Structures are given as C-alpha cells and as structure tokens.
Amino acid sequence: MKDLVRVKTLISSDIEALLNKQIKMEAYSSSVYLSMASWCNRNGYDFSSNYFFKQAEEERQHQLKFFKYILDMGGNSVSPDVTNIKQEYNSFREVFEEALDQEINVTQSIKNIYARCLKEQDFVTIEFLNWFLKEQREEEYKARRALELFEVIGEEGTGRWQIDKHVGEIKYDSQA
Amino acid sequence: MYSNLSDHPHLTEVFTTAHGAVFQNDTDRCWQVNFAGKNARFDYRCLLKLRTAVYRIDIEQRLLDSTKSPDVEIIFICACDHCYVLSLAQIIALRDLLEGTFVMLELNQIIYDRLHRVPAYI
Numbered sequence: 202m203k204d205l206v207r208v209k210t211l212i213s214s215d216i217e218a219l220l221n222k223q224i225k226m227e228a229y230s231s232s233v234y235l236s237m238a239s240w241c242n243r244n245g246y247d248f249s250s251n252y253f254f255k256q257a258e259e260e261r262q263h264q265l266k267f268f269k270y271i272l273d274m275g276g277n278s279v280s281p282d283v284t285n286i287k288q289e290y291n292s293f294r295e296v297f298e299e300a301l302d303q304e305i306n307v308t309q310s311i312k313n314i315y316a317r318c319l320k321e322q323d324f325v326t327i328e329f330l331n332w333f334l335k336e337q338r339e340e341e342y343k344a345r346r347a348l349e350l351f352e353v354i355g356e357e358g359t360g361r362w363q364i365d366k367h368v369g370e371i372k373y374d375s376q377a
Numbered sequence: 378m379y380s381n382l383s384d385h386p387h388l389t390e391v392f393t394t395a396h397g398a399v400f401q402n403d404t405d406r407c408w409q410v411n412f413a414g415k416n417a418r419f420d421y422r423c424l425l426k427l428r429t430a431v432y433r434i435d436i437e438q439r440l441l442d443s444t445k446s447p448d449v450e451i452i453f454i455c456a457c458d459h460c461y462v463l464s465l466a467q468i469i470a471l472r473d474l475l476e477g478t479f480v481m482l483e484l485n486q487i488i489y490d491r492l493h494r495v496p497a498y499i
C-alpha cells in the first residue's frame with residue numbers, strides 16, 4: 202500500500218493543528234497590539250502608540266509566516282476568527298504588563314510546538330521554528346524593558362511622559 | 378462491501394470494524410469508505426474534512442440533550458460529493474472507523490519509511 206498521506210503533506214495533522222492554533226494566536230496578538238496603540242494614542246502616549254502599531258504589524262507578519270508555511274508543506278491553513286479584544290485599559294502601566302504577558306504566552310506556545318516536533322522528529326518544522334525562537338528573545342526583551350521603565354523612572358510628576366518617550370527608544374541589538 | 382478483495386487488486390484494506398471498512402486505492406490515490414450502506418470515494422483533502430466533521434460532533438452533549446432535535450446528524454462536507462445522515466450510534470461507529478483508519482495510515486507511513494525510504498535507519 203502506497204503512503205498516500207506523506208505524498209500529500211510533509212507535516213503531520215497534529216503539527217498542522219498546532220501551527221493553525223499559532224496562526225490564531227499571532228492574529229490575536231496583532232489585534233491586541235492594535236487596541237493598545239489606540240488606547241495609548243487616545244491618552245496622549247504617542248511614542249507608545251507608535252511602538253504598538255509596529256508590534257501589531259510584526260504580529261501580522263508572524264501570522265503570515267505560519268500561514269504560508271503550512272500551505273507550502275501541503276497542509277491547510279485556516280484563517281482565524283479573532284474575537285474578545287480588550288479595548289479599555291485601567292492604566293498606562295497595565296498596557297505594558299499585558300503586553301509582556303502576551304509575549305510570554307507566545308514563547309511558551311512555540312516551545313510547546315517545538316517539543317511536539319522533537320517527539321515526531323519533524324526536523325523540517327523545527328528549522329522553521331528556530332526563527333521564531335530568536336524573535337521571541339527580542340519580543341520578550343523589549344516588553345520587559347518597557348515595563349522596567351516604570352520602576353526606573355517612576356510614574357510621579359512627569360514620569361509617564363518620560364516613560365512614553367523612552368518606550369520609543371527601546372532597541373534590541375544583542376549579538377548573543 | 379467487497380466480498381472478494383482479490384477481484385480488486387488495486388485496493389488495500391486499511392481498517393475494518395463491524396460497521397464499516399475503509400480501503401485504499403493506490404491507482405487513483407483515494408480511499409473508499411464503506412459505511413451506512415454507502416461506498417463513497419474520498420481523496421485526501423475530503424477524507425480529512427470528513428474526519429474533522431465527525432470529530433467535531435459533541436457526542437456527550439447530544440446524549441445529555443433530550444430537549445430538542447431528532448437523534449440524527451447530517452454530515453455534509455464542503456466540495457466533496459458525499460453527505461451522510463447518521464444516528465448517534467452511527468456517528469460513534471463512524472468515528473471509530475476513522476480513528477482506526479488514521480492510525481493505520483500513520484503506521485503505514487512508519488513502515489514505508491523503514492522499508493523504502495530509510496531502510497538502514499532503525
């Protein structure tokens with residue numbers, strides 16, 4: 202009996218399902234960042250608003266990377282429903298706390314796919330995921346740095362204005 | 378059902394239960410699903426859609442829900458030619474059949490790897 206399944210697709214249906222879940226997660230992240238950009242803009246935090254606009258765009262690119270990968274491997278990419286996007290935040294700081302939480306969730310989720318790939322010896326997908334692991338280093342670093350500004354600068358007086366200004370300058374250029 | 382498989386040399390039995398059977402057709406690269414009095418032909422995409430449609434049905438919830446709707450489910454698969462109208466018991470049977478089928482297809486991939494693709498790799 203021929204192995205018709207393998208002829209059709211390089212990835213297993215379990216991996217395909219996990220990658221589709223990741224597509225949804227990236228799409229969700231993108232929408233959340235957009236909502237954060239809106240909130241910051243409305244409240245006068247222009248640099249942070251721009252920062253989140255850029256993040257939203259990046260998450261969209263991540264989503265497309267996964268989307269195209271599944272299709273390239275002969276699988277079925279599912280365009281996700283994205284609902285329940287929070288539109289209001291209680292404070293400037295809360296926005297950044299949730300941004301970091303979100304990035305941590307993404308890292309954990311990608312690690313989970315990686316573990317599944319190892320189990321199946323799906324080295325092709327592992328190689329694809331390596332880019333995302335590196336990306337998550339940067340994503341978590343930036344989110345963590347932003348949150349630290351609240352400790353370093355403090356929110357009193359013109360603190361929030363200063364924090365906002367510095368958010369615009371966060372960069373990750375590690376050679377490690 | 379095929380009373381004599383040797384009359385159909387291009388067909389291989391993938392999985393059989395008391396309620397149905399799935400055969401693989403190597404020549405046409407498709408599968409024949411014998412179930413509920415139907416012998417339906419599925420290519421890979423449609424077989425996956427059938428599986429998704431069947432797995433998606435919440436059997437437990439249907440067993441508990443005595444309020445409305447008759448005890449049948451219509452399984453219509455987009456862009457495939459087939460449609461099933463099944464009772465709850467049949468849905469459970471079809472799920473069994475498909476679960477077994479996909480396990481066997483996975484096993485076939487492992488065997489195929491060992492025999493033809495990476496024979497030295499054990």
Ligand SMILES: [Fe+2]
Nearest residue numbers: 227260263307
């Ligand atoms: Fe991302």
Ligand SMILES: [Fe+2]
Nearest residue numbers: 260304307340
């Ligand atoms: Fe991110």
